Amino acid sequence: MQEKRSFFEWLKTYDGQKFTTTILFLLIPLVLLVLFTFVPAFNMLIYSFQSRDLFKVKGWLGFDNYIRVFTDKEFLTTFKNSLYYLVGSFFQQGFALLVAAILCAEIRFKGFFKGVLFFPYLMNGVAVSIIFQRFFLKGNPPVSPEGTLNSIITAFGGESIKWLSDTERPWLVNICLVFVSIWRYIGFDIIMYMGAIQSISPDIYEAADLDGANPWQRFVYIIFPGIKPIISLQLILAVKGAISVFEIPYIITGGNFGTSTFVIKTIEMAFQKKKLGVASAMGIVLLIITIIVTVIQDYFFADKPVKKKKALPRASK
Amino acid sequence: MMTKKLLATTTALTLLMGTIAAFTSCTDKNGGDDSQTTSTATNDSTTTGTNDNKNNGKKVTLEVLTNRTDRDQDGTLDKLVEPFEQANNCEIKWTSYSDYSKDVPTRMSTDDYGDVLFIPDEVDVNDLGDFLVPLGTYDELKDKYNWVSKKMDSKKNVYGLAYGGNAMGILYNKKVWADAGITELPKTPEDFLADLKLIKEKTEAIPYYTEYADSSWTINQWCNLLVSASGNPGLENDLLTEKTDLFTPGNGYYDVMKLMYDVFSDPDLHEADPMTTEWESSKTWFGEGKIGTIVLGSWAISQFEEKAGDKAADVGYMPAPFTAADGKQYAQTDADFCVGVSKHSKDIDLSKKFVEWFVSESGFAFDEGMIPTPKGSEIPSNLDNFKDCVLFEKDVAPDDLIGKYAAIDTASEVGIWLGDTGNFKIQLAEAAFGNKGEEGFKAIIDEQNKKWADARDAELG
Incomplete structure (x- = not known):
């Protein structure tokens, strides 16, 4: 017999309590999310159309701030620097995939190598930067000795190099910074790829072996399709990472000698030059670039098997 | 059963105590406020004489x-x-x-x-x-x-x-400068450069240490010399009223930046790799006589003396090496x-x-x-060393120009006192390290002059 219950009575039932609990538990993260992510992001969007400092609005500019982000030569250098990191990250992905494939094979001291390669990722970014500051040091006689790399070079009879401040080879310092970035983050990529490779069922390898597949064919036809989602994820992260590089150049060079990045410039714009409008526009640009990259990868790496499954029932009709 | 009861009692007690505490603290606060108002009242009534007696009790x-x-x-x-x-x-x-x-x-x-x-x-x-x-x-x-x-x-x-003030000048190691055979402190930028060259030739020390790795603030130390070099206490106001270019030869801004550019341009005069200077260690090296000169405010003297230990007497401080048109050397002082x-x-x-x-x-x-x-x-x-200098304070801005200098500085994005990666001082330093010569210098200051003039005209009309 179905009795008509009031809402409050329904709340006392098992279903009602489940409902209230869910709402209550969701409320806290949602409020936090709205308060600290969506509201500030929305404010940032508004700020990006204004001429303003940290406290006062001086006027509305329309899209002037955005035009400036893409025309000012100061910002164009940062995009150029991002390209260094982007190219670097492709090498990083390739190398990580290679190492991951090797580590998945039957080799000795697997755990040890895994640990060694992953260790830099666990280290604090500041510590990593300081280590490499010492590594690339060019000595300043008579006060300071040569750094690690230059000591090795001179020990073999080479000439020591100004790794971080060579004005004749301005690209050198960026290459050094990209190297540090690769060294730091490659461990994470390797672990990701290893996880993906190991999740492929061994039956498939066995079948491939029976069919006489060589290692290269195994990679192209089994491993690569199997880890495609991970590769696509890594690519977005790489592009996003390339444009939002911050701590490594900020600590090692302070953004000087042409190593400034988009995020360093954004912070300087907001808190040193007190142009919060331009800085907000830069933040929005960063967001839009990330969205575009995500959409593109979605298009190219769409999960095709799922679509086939959808198509199947229709065919059976 | 027993434990449950105990728990309930304790909770109740705690709650009760909390409430009482809250109430008493409230009344305390009121009491405190009251007494404060009365004490200020007595203060006001007794300011004329018996004030000191109040403290006796x-x-x-x-x-x-x-x-x-x-x-x-x-x-x-x-x-x-x-x-x-x-x-x-x-x-x-x-x-x-x-x-x-x-x-x-x-x-x-x-x-x-x-x-x-x-x-x-x-x-x-x-x-x-x-x-x-x-x-x-x-x-x-x-x-x-x-x-x-x-x-x-x-x-x-x-x-x-x-509580005290600083004079603006240049930190130098007396022993290094004496070892190079320099007996008189430089009074012009040319003398200063010549002296640095002498230090390079005659001693082992680095003539000038750039502290460039910490450039975001160390490079601003050069700005301490701007007003001193001009010898004009009203320099900042004059820039606004006379509407001259920010960098004009003879107005301090130009001369100090040119001196910095010249020092940084000559690889013999500073350390080999400016990217790897170390601020904390440099204090010790300075005391050891491995560094000749650093441009820093006088606040740094005591820090360098402390690290120099028994060689503290070697830490010297000289006025900016510029002589004004009237033949005198000026030094600006500023409050801490x-x-x-x-x-x-x-x-x-x-x-x-x-x-x-x-x-x-x-x-x-x-x-x-x-x-x-x-x-x-x-x-x-x-x-x-400042005994023969004219010590002066920067002039106060006239009422109609208060805050304008800073406003133009921000609006133009010149950032005279900033050390951001696009700042003109950083640009100048890197052009100098890259040996871009006179044209490099002119190109940068022309751009800044234009930015400044545009913002000034917008701000002052």
Whole structure:
């Protein structure tokens, strides 16, 4: 017999309590999310159309701030620097995939190598930067000795190099910074790829072996399709990472000698030059670039098997 | 069963105690406020005479907030105020913060921020009246003390007196310079460059240490010399009224930046790799005679002396190597932290008395190697080289131009006092390291001149 219950009575039932609990538990993260992510992001969007400092609005500019982000030569250098990191990250992905494939094979001291390669990722970014500051040091006689790399070079009879401040080879310092970035983050990529490779069922390898597949064919036809989602994820992260590089150049060079990045410039714009409008526009640009990259990868790496499954029932009709 | 009961009782008790505590604290607060209002009332009625008697019964403790953690921890400050404590039957309690500019403004959002405090620069000068008691007007104090205008609002009320001041100049190692055979300090940029070359030839030391790895603030030290080099106390105001270019030969800005450019351009005159300089270690190296010269404010002298140990006597300080058109050498002085009295002080009169005593009679500034605040005081020995210089303060901006200089600086994005990665000083330094020559220098300053002029015309109409 179905009795008509009031809402409050329904709340006392098992279903009602489940409902209230869910709402209550969701409320806290949602409020936090709205308060600290969506509201500030929305404010940032508004700020990006204004001429303003940290406290006062001086006027509305329309899209002037955005035009400036893409025309000012100061910002164009940062995009150029991002390209260094982007190219670097492709090498990083390739190398990580290679190492991951090797580590998945039957080799000795697997755990040890895994640990060694992953260790830099666990280290604090500041510590990593300081280590490499010492590594690339060019000595300043008579006060300071040569750094690690230059000591090795001179020990073999080479000439020591100004790794971080060579004005004749301005690209050198960026290459050094990209190297540090690769060294730091490659461990994470390797672990990701290893996880993906190991999740492929061994039956498939066995079948491939029976069919006489060589290692290269195994990679192209089994491993690569199997880890495609991970590769696509890594690519977005790489592009996003390339444009939002911050701590490594900020600590090692302070953004000087042409190593400034988009995020360093954004912070300087907001808190040193007190142009919060331009800085907000830069933040929005960063967001839009990330969205575009995500959409593109979605298009190219769409999960095709799922679509086939959808198509199947229709065919059976 | 037993435990459950016990638990319930304890909870109830705790709750009860909490409520009681909350109530009593409320009443306490009211009581406190009351007594405070009465005490200020008595203060007001007795300011004319019997003020000191009030303290006889109970010892007043004044809390003083300071950024000088070093001098607080080594007991210098406690010892310093003993005579004042005895004379006024009070106690001075120092509270020092190592991150002063962050912690104290936070504390200032409550009513409890000590009785006397070093005024953080984060507080806008026109808001000072909300926190502090005026010590007097500009006209009352200007003949007695230096740097009176530093913490003055637009109504010319002065809220703080500097505890000491710095002269702007260049740090040099006396022994290195003497070893190079230099007997007279340079008076022109040409002499300065020639002397650095001599140091390179005759000694092992690095003639000039750029501190470029910390360029975001070290490069600003050159800006300390801008007004000194011009010999014109009203330089910043003249820039606005006469509407000249920001960098014009002879106006200080141009000359100082040119000197910096020339020093940085010659790889013999500075260290090999400017990207790997080390600020903390450089203090020791300087004392060891491995570094000849660094442009730094006089605040740095005591730090370098400390690290030099028994060679502290080698740390010298010279005025900016520029001679003005009248044949004299000028040196700008500027105030360090100013000391003010909290609006909520327990004893405002005693606090004011302490501020005046601290800045004038305590001798703290002199001991620290700073220029003391009272006008006409003796200058400490580390500034001996400034004896023949004309020491002056920067002029106050006329009423219609207050804040305009800073506004133009921000609007134009020139950032005279900034060290961001696109700043003109960083551009100049890197052009110099890359040996871009005269054209490189001109291209950068022309761009800045244009930015400045555009913003100035927009701001001043």
